[in-house]
Amino acid sequence: MPRPLRLTSAGLWHHVLNRGAGRQVIFLDDTDRRLFLALLAECRARWGLVTHAVVLMSNHFHLLVEDRQQRLSPAMRHLLGVYTQRFNKRHDRDGALLRGRFRSRLVDSEEYLTELVRYIHANPIEAGLVEKAALWPWSSHPHYLTPVRPPWLETSEVLSRFGGDTPAGRAALDLFVHERAPEAARALLTDGWPVLGEESFENTARKAVRGEASASHVAQARFAAPTPQEVVEVVAERFECAPDDITRGVRGQRNLARQLAILICARYLPATGAEVGAVLGLAPATVSSWALKVRRLLSANEDEQRILSEVLEQLGLESTPRR
Secondary structure, eight states: OOOOOOOOOTTEEEEEEEEBGGGOOSOOSHHHHHHHHHHHHHHHHHHOEEEEEEEEOSSEEEEEEEETTSOHHHHHHHHHHHHHHHHHHHTTOOSOOBSSSOEEEEEOHHHHHHHHHHHHHTHHHHTTSOSSGGGOTTBSHHHHTSSOOOTTBOOHHHHHTTTSSSHHHHHHHHHHHHSOOOHHHHHHHTSOOSEESOHHHHHHHHHHSTTTTTOOHHHHHHHHSOOHHHHHHHHHHHHTOOHHHHHSOOTTOOOHHHHHHHHHHHHTSOOOHHHHHHHHTOOGGGHHHHHHHHHHHHTTOHHHHHHHHHHHHHHTOOSSOOO
């Protein structure tokens, strides 16, 4: 069964979270945590994904992000894909690190923004790790309490709800985080529903998402899937090579990275032969035959099949080909 399309549109807010596969630890040391936060800064610069709150726990994370350019999916593919690759390399491991695709909830920023910030910042307190949120260095809360912030964090919107970026406003936020949330709010924050907001907000948001009321399912699927260029970038990260090494073929030399990119673009994306060919330097009419050839090669090699599965997971793609 195809995965449900995410509700995403420019300017919408999302609560994003994920856990380690099998609840395994995903941050082993401070270098891992600093890497994850640095990648958040890249997501802001490249895709306009602005982080307003974050907490890194041992085996999961929470983010409150604003999707300013309608690029939530590619930004998260970059964040989680690159993090997994570098984590595995640092710690001499392979295989899946996270539990499949990330989970995201659309957030009514007018009604639930501050409650979600409290929920995220209070995670270490609820887990019994610290008594005060400011004592957990791997959340955004300590940064909200000082006038100097890291490049991955935006604080103005949240602080505006507490009187602004002043000593009094920062103290008011700190007090709010340490007050227990109303039970009704706590229930909504943890109920797993894909929208955190009232029914009227949900209906309005759905209509705003790419003209969803009139868009065809095919058009929505094309929007949600990675582009061929994004596939090339993820495969290049996986093989630690330049994208040009994938987009240009050399006669007589086998290039597994290029072959995987061809197969994924041709069989797992809703892209046309012309779109795939333009990125990978192939004649549109030959894309399908190239993909078939690669599929046959991979069918006899379990290690290469495993690599394909890992790259598909990093891209958020189903393991069953579209065609």
